[in-house]
Amino acid sequence: MYQRWRSLLFLHFPCDPAEIARLLPPGLEVDTFPDASGEPKAWVGLVPFRMEGVRYRFLPAVPGLGAFPETNVRTYVHRKGKEPGVWFFSLDAANRLACEIARRFFNLPYHEATMTVTEKNDRRRYASRRGSDGTAHEIEAEFGERLPDAEPGTLEFFLLERYLLYAYREGSLFTGRVFHTPYPLRRAEAISLGEGLVQAAGIESRPFVHALASDGVDVMIYPLRRIAAPEDGTTETS
Numbered sequence: 001m002y003q004r005w006r007s008l009l010f011l012h013f014p015c016d017p018a019e020i021a022r023l024l025p026p027g028l029e030v031d032t033f034p035d036a037s038g039e040p041k042a043w044v045g046l047v048p049f050r051m052e053g054v055r056y057r058f059l060p061a062v063p064g065l066g067a068f069p070e071t072n073v074r075t076y077v078h079r080k081g082k083e084p085g086v087w088f089f090s091l092d093a094a095n096r097l098a099c100e101i102a103r104r105f106f107n108l109p110y111h112e113a114t115m116t117v118t119e120k121n122d123r124r125r126y127a128s129r130r131g132s133d134g135t136a137h138e139i140e141a142e143f144g145e146r147l148p149d150a151e152p153g154t155l156e157f158f159l160l161e162r163y164l165l166y167a168y169r170e171g172s173l174f175t176g177r178v179f180h181t182p183y184p185l186r187r188a189e190a191i192s193l194g195e196g197l198v199q200a201a202g203i204e205s206r207p208f209v210h211a212l213a214s215d216g217v218d219v220m221i222y223p224l225r226r227i228a229a230p231e232d233g234t235t236e237t238s
Helices: 017-021 097-105 155-160
Strands: 002-015 039-055 067-079 082-093 110-120 123-130 136-146 164-169 172-179 187-197 209-221 225-229
Touching: 002 123, 002 136, 002 155, 002 172, 002 187, 002 225, 017 172, 039 136, 039 155, 067 110, 067 123, 082 097, 110 187, 136 209, 155 209
Parallel strands: 082 110, 082 164
Antiparallel strands: 002 039, 002 209, 039 067, 067 082, 110 123, 123 136, 136 187, 164 172, 172 209, 172 225, 187 209
């Protein structure tokens, strides 16, 4: 599936890996990166952005899936030290059809929400309220100067340059490849005016200590494949 991700804001904070490990499904382990003190930490991200041009390969854009805001709450994982990827605690989107498709075909925890992304020059304002329970967030950000691409070994590379996603459903672990060019990065200053999505995911909310922005990338997401069913011991199944 092709998508265009635009006006991305990446907000992160570090936390105790044990706090995140208890929330992961069997087969996944917390991926860590040192914080400012040098201690290995799990990292939790809040990523609001604007989705555009959703379509299946070789087909025109999907009717009803034009441009809409989305926000995900995420962390970073691996499988026995290999295959680093992203684990999503939640994904909110302002499009009912998108949520239904993602839940059914990608096994991802999507929530329908009322959302806006307001753009004026380099200013962004992201706002969201989940339809099911009212969980909300509101963030203002200033996109700054262009930065070099993230380099391997840096926190920026650890957080952003991930090309696998994981999902879990009915005892089975799935993975899917995500392809895009490296994010064109910009400095960002953000003010959280109210944030409830992290806490709703079962994680203690903390101040975001790391912020970056990107004007966007074009993305290809490949079909998920089942890689493990812990209950019956099977692995690596298409």
